[in-house]
Amino acid sequence: MKTIKLLLLTLFLSTGSNILFGDDDETKIFNSMPSSPTVKPKKTSKVLVYSHASGFKHSSIPTGVKALRVMAQKTKAFDPTFTVKTDEFTKRGLAKYDQIIFNNCTHVQKAFSENAQRTAILNFIREGKSFVGFHSASDGGIPQWPEYTEMIGGCFAGHPWNAGGMWPFFIEDPTHPINAAFKNSEFKFSDEIYQYKNYDRSKLRILIGLDAVKSGKKGNSKTNDYPVSWIRSYGKGRIFYSNFGHNKATWWTPFMLQHFMDGIQWALGDLNGPSKPVTQKKI
Numbered sequence: 001m002k003t004i005k006l007l008l009l010t011l012f013l014s015t016g017s018n019i020l021f022g023d024d025d026e027t028k029i030f031n032s033m034p035s036s037p038t039v040k041p042k043k044t045s046k047v048l049v050y051s052h053a054s055g056f057k058h059s060s061i062p063t064g065v066k067a068l069r070v071m072a073q074k075t076k077a078f079d080p081t082f083t084v085k086t087d088e089f090t091k092r093g094l095a096k097y098d099q100i101i102f103n104n105c106t107h108v109q110k111a112f113s114e115n116a117q118r119t120a121i122l123n124f125i126r127e128g129k130s131f132v133g134f135h136s137a138s139d140g141g142i143p144q145w146p147e148y149t150e151m152i153g154g155c156f157a158g159h160p161w162n163a164g165g166m167w168p169f170f171i172e173d174p175t176h177p178i179n180a181a182f183k184n185s186e187f188k189f190s191d192e193i194y195q196y197k198n199y200d201r202s203k204l205r206i207l208i209g210l211d212a213v214k215s216g217k218k219g220n221s222k223t224n225d226y227p228v229s230w231i232r233s234y235g236k237g238r239i240f241y242s243n244f245g246h247n248k249a250t251w252w253t254p255f256m257l258q259h260f261m262d263g264i265q266w267a268l269g270d271l272n273g274p275s276k277p278v279t280q281k282k283i
């Protein structure tokens with residue numbers, strides 16, 4: 001009888017915790033998430049998170065949605081709206097938002113095929129709002145929408161560094177507040193890392209780079225310039241992009257969640273930090 005009671009209690013508790021914390025991924029995300037924003041937001045910023053892939057569909061897309069939802073709920077750094085539709089991406093629809101996040105959405109040139117939509121998105125940023133892209137958000141734009149590639153800073157051109165590998169990274173901008181999550185100047189991490197085409201360092205401030213020499217693999221850059229996270233100014237607006245986010249586990253890694261939140265807060269204008277481009281240091 002005691003055993004049955006214990007079993008029932010265990011069942012009740014496990015069901016209860018599922019109701020509270022959702023699935024296992026969500027529990028890991030919740031436990032890894034910063035408990036507060038890095039800086040107190042000046043206002044409640046409304047963020048439109050778009051997660052539809054028009055090309056390759058990453059299985060980590062729902063994980064990214066969960067992480068951004070938990071981030072908003074736990075830290076109150078922003079107020080998100082999640083969508084897989086393009087209806088809101090008009091001048092009028094975007095007017096109520098402060099930031100667009102593209103969560104692993106490949107081939108956006110197919111989803112946003114009309115000039116009016118494209119102009120609405122780019123003008124939204126140029127006129128003082130912000131844009132954040134994760135991982136395959138950079139797998140899109142050219143040749144049909146070159147202005148998108150120019151805005152985000154480069155276009156996916158293959159991934160010599162596969163998702164299963166453990167790759168060496170270095171902090172290129174150690175004093176930048178978006179890099180506060182990284183305690184050492186170098187670190188190793190497992191994720192899928194891109195090389196780029198139509199990438200122009202002179203427009204971007206690179207925060208983290210991949211150390212191709214240490215990785216033992218060669219990519220397409222003559223100077224071994226493989227940026228991984230970066231920021232830029234775009235008109236009056238701000239952009240944060242990170243190549244991390246292919247692997248689900250990235251979305252429950254504490255220092256990555258901190259880095260992502262700081263990038264979001266910087267782009268929103270809550271976290272201060274320079275966006276002036278810096279020349280390549282490590283060759």
Ligand SMILES: [Zn+2]
Nearest residue numbers: 058136192246
């Ligand atoms: Zn990927």
